[in-house]
Amino acid sequence: MNETTITAKPDTPFIEVVREFDAPRERVFSAWTDPQLLPQWLGPREVTMKLLTYDARTGGSYRYIHADERGEYGFRGVFHNVVPHELIIQTFEYDGAPDQVSLDITSFEDLGGGRTRMHGRTVFSTVENRDAMLAGGMEHGLRDSMARLDEVLAR
C-alpha cells in the first residue's frame, strides 16, 4: 500500500503531503495536468466535477465546479509555473471564501523502477485559513463518518 503522509504543524500556515505512486513520473504528471484525466480522481467521490477551464501551462488558468445535491462549489486559480513532469505551482481559491488564496507547490520525484514520489505543499495566507480548511474537511467527513469507518476497517 502507498501511504499518504500529511503534515500540518500547529501554528504554521502549511499542509504538506507526501505520497508515492506505482507509475512513472510522466504518467503521474499527465494525471495531474490532462483535463480528460483530472476529473477522474480529483475531488470528493460523491460530487460531480465539471472542469470548465484547465490549461496546465505556465501562465494558464483553471476553473472547475463541484456539484452535489446541496449545490455547486466553484474553484479557480492560475498556474504560476509548470515544468513538465517535475513541478506545478498554482494558486487555489474557493468561490465561497473569496480572496483567501492559497498556493499549491507540487513536485514529482522519479524514484526509478516505474515509481514516483509526489511532494505537495499548500501555503495558506494565514494559520486561521489553514485551520479552517482542515476543519472543513472534518465537517464534510462527519456527515458520512460511518461509511468512512467501514472503509478504514475494510483495509
Added chain:
Amino acid sequence: MTVDEAEERLDRAFTALGDPVRRALVARLSRGEATVNELAAPFAITKQAVSRHIQVLEAAGLITRSRDAQRRPCHLNAAALEELTSWIDTYRLESERRYRRLDALLETMDSKEQET
C-alpha cells in the same frame, strides 16, 4: 487517562468494529436505543450470536446498557464513537481516497499503453 490507556481503548474499539454485524448494530443504535430482540430482528443469525456481538461492543466501550430490569435497552456511547471519528482525521482520509482513485487511474493508463 494515560496515552497508553487511550490507545488501548482505541484498539479495542477498532477491533470491535472489524466485524460487519457489529458495525450494523452500531449503525442501528446511532438512530436510537434498542433492545437485544429489536437489534437481532433484521439478522439471519441467532439472538445468542447477536448477544455476543453486543457484549464485544460493550466491552469496547462503544455501547452501554441501561439497568432497567424489564428492557435493558442498548445505547450508543456517542463520546467513544466521536473519539474514533476524530481520530480517523477526515482530511487525511479524503486525501487518501483521492490518491487511491489516482492509483486506479494510473493503472488503467498503464494497460492502455500496453495495448498500443
